[in-house]
Amino acid sequence: xxxxxxxxxxxxxxxxxxxxxxxxxxxxxxxxxxxxxxxxxxxxxxxxxxxxxxxxxxxxxxxxxxxxxxxxxxxxxxxxxxxxxxxxxxxxxxxxxxxxxxxxxxxxxxxxxxxxxxxxxxxxxxxxxxxxxxxxxxxxxxxxxxxxxxxxxxxxxxxxxxxxxxxxxxxxxxxxxxxx
Amino acid sequence: xxxxxxxxxxxxxxxxxxxxxxxxxxxxxxxxxxxxxxxxxxxxxxxxxxxxxxxxxxxxxxxxxxxxxxxxxxxxxxxxxxxxxxxxxxxxxxxxxxxxxxxxxxxxxxxxxxxxxxxxxxxxxxxxxxxxxxxxxxxxxxxxxxxxxxxxxxxxxxxxxxxxxxxxxxxxxxxxxxxxxxxxxxxxxxxxxxxxxxxxxxxxxxxxxxxxxxxxxxxxxxxxxxxxxxxxxxxxxxxxxxxxxxxxxxxxxxxxxxxxxxxxxxxxxxxxxxxxxxxxxxxxxxxxxxxxxxxxxxxxxxxxxxxxxxxxxxxxxxxxxxxxxxxxxxxxxxxxxxxxxxxxxxxxxxxxxxxxxxxxxxxxxxxxxxxxxxxxxxxxxx
Numbered sequence: 001x002x003x004x005x006x007x008x009x010x011x012x013x014x015x016x017x018x019x020x021x022x023x024x025x026x027x028x029x030x031x032x033x034x035x036x037x038x039x040x041x042x043x044x045x046x047x048x049x050x051x052x053x054x055x056x057x058x059x060x061x062x063x064x065x066x067x068x069x070x071x072x073x074x075x076x077x078x079x080x081x082x083x084x085x086x087x088x089x090x091x092x093x094x095x096x097x098x099x100x101x102x103x104x105x106x107x108x109x110x111x112x113x114x115x116x117x118x119x120x121x122x123x124x125x126x127x128x129x130x131x132x133x134x135x136x137x138x139x140x141x142x143x144x145x146x147x148x149x150x151x152x153x154x155x156x157x158x159x160x161x162x163x164x165x166x167x168x169x170x171x172x173x174x175x176x177x178x179x180x
Numbered sequence: 181x182x183x184x185x186x187x188x189x190x191x192x193x194x195x196x197x198x199x200x201x202x203x204x205x206x207x208x209x210x211x212x213x214x215x216x217x218x219x220x221x222x223x224x225x226x227x228x229x230x231x232x233x234x235x236x237x238x239x240x241x242x243x244x245x246x247x248x249x250x251x252x253x254x255x256x257x258x259x260x261x262x263x264x265x266x267x268x269x270x271x272x273x274x275x276x277x278x279x280x281x282x283x284x285x286x287x288x289x290x291x292x293x294x295x296x297x298x299x300x301x302x303x304x305x306x307x308x309x310x311x312x313x314x315x316x317x318x319x320x321x322x323x324x325x326x327x328x329x330x331x332x333x334x335x336x337x338x339x340x341x342x343x344x345x346x347x348x349x350x351x352x353x354x355x356x357x358x359x360x361x362x363x364x365x366x367x368x369x370x371x372x373x374x375x376x377x378x379x380x381x382x383x384x385x386x387x388x389x390x391x392x393x394x395x396x397x398x399x400x401x402x403x404x405x406x407x408x409x410x411x412x413x414x415x416x417x418x419x420x421x422x423x424x425x426x427x428x429x430x431x432x433x434x435x436x437x438x439x440x441x442x443x444x445x446x447x448x449x450x451x452x453x454x455x456x457x458x459x460x461x462x463x464x465x466x467x468x469x470x471x472x473x474x475x476x477x478x479x480x481x482x483x484x485x486x487x488x489x490x491x492x493x494x495x496x497x498x499x500x501x502x503x504x505x506x507x508x509x510x511x512x513x514x515x516x517x518x519x520x521x522x523x524x525x526x527x528x529x530x531x532x533x534x535x536x537x538x539x540x541x542x543x544x545x546x547x548x549x550x551x552x553x554x555x556x557x558x559x560x561x562x
Binding site for chain 1: 185465
């Protein structure tokens with residue numbers, strides 16, 4: 001497989017870092033891949049735009065940070081403004097229509113997707129916005145199987161909330177398929 | 181899924197390594213970027229019957245682990261630069277009294293409170309010379325999770341073998357990133373346990389009388405033997421002495437037990453050194469960027485190699501001299517103003533072929549940073 005470098009960005013509380021950990025952990029534990037995850041840490045991560053870097057590959061990953069992501073996800077305007085310039089030419093830029101108005105055209109496949117709206121209309125709980133985003137990302141990139149993500153969620157989420165997360169992941173998958 | 185495979189932060193890997201090695205007691209005072217070590221041990225250690233104490237400060241933490249070790253426990257504390265500064269006096273006490281312990285320093289930017297959340301490798305010399313007086317030190321590091329685990333176990337083993345504090349010098353990048361760790365089954369990595377005296381209750385025990393092999397068997401403090409422990413120069417009973425022959429003997433013993441075993445303590449990894457025209461020397465997270473450059477440039481015919489140091493002190497001068505013998509250039513990659521650079525220059529004999537690729541701005545050194553320096557030294561322009 002080709003090495004996939006991703007950056008998830010948004011604001012604190014949206015769960016972008018959790019989504020990054022879940023994705024990377026699923027790749028390592030359930031697909032036998034290599035992954036490294038790190039996150040912006042410190043004052044810049046408190047309020048403002050949060051960021052998490054994920055690299056997934058089928059061989060050893062040495063340099064652990066992402067300088068130019070193939071896949072950039074921006075869930076807020078501030079995150080978009082701050083990070084859209086770093087995308088690798090030809091990469092995929094995924095933004096949420098509820099929060100982000102894209103201004104300039106980056107040299108990337110721009111996917112403006114109503115993830116937040118869909119979650120609120122169907123499930124009504126913003127807490128699974130991040131899992132819907134993961135589903136969308138999996139449908140577009142096909143980097144790992146959604147089942148692997150569910151297996152990780154089963155170990156991290158109280159059983160009462162699993163169905164809601166499964167629904168959000170499926171919702172994201174359907175949504176992503178439309179924008180592929 | 182293999183139950184031994186984990187996807188965790190480097191700080192948690194250090195916790196797993198310490199537990200594997202048989203850690204019984206941890207005292208600490210949380211500080212970024214080492215906090216996760218204390219956090220995870222606070223829940224893990226009591227569950228296996230060990231003790232976790234959050235002390236009032238770093239000085240007390242260091243003193244607590246020294247006392248606990250003397251009673252027969254395997255002990256550790258964890259901190260970062262500012263806390264490591266505070267621990268130096270007690271660290272010297274542990275060297276003088278020959279009490280095994282492990283001190284983790286997850287480095288951040290310094291001096292002083294510096295850059296709490298940023299990466300740096302500026303404590304290499306502090307780890308060597310932070311405490312006063314002539315002494316030897318064992319300082320270890322690693323760049324990836326599997327090695328962090330192994331080197332943590334190794335730190336406990338060396339502490340017991342040489343009855344000395346061992347410093348684990350990690351950094352923010354390795355401490356905070358998540359990657360795969362495969363925890364070895366018990367027994368796969370051999371453990372060195374406390375060497376207890378065979379002297380029976382009621383018979384005189386000399387705490388500082390070495391055996392023929394130079395090792396000093398210990399008696400758990402508070403157990404069957406009464407003995408004295410002091411930071412003053414002391415005789416074989418542990419009582420203060422300023423007799424020149426006693427002072428000289430102990431001084432030599434403390435330094436020589438490490439210095440004479442450089443080859444036993446030395447840990448390193450090498451990549452493509454056989455035909456390397458330019459040898460990169462690095463350690464900790466910087467070695468990941470260095471290896472990235474080497475792996476990327478090799479297929480283009482550039483003869484680069486990497487020597488990754490895991491034992492920083494005692495410094496492996498002879499090994500480095502040998503490995504760099506045929507190199508036209510040596511490039512030290514580190515995140516400080518050139519602390520290992522200086523040691524490498526001393527090692528190679530002709531220091532004019534040794535160069536530095538570094539960053540000291542709190543930003544993790546990138547492959548581009550290293551390539552830019554390579555271009556300059558290999559005469560290809562900036």
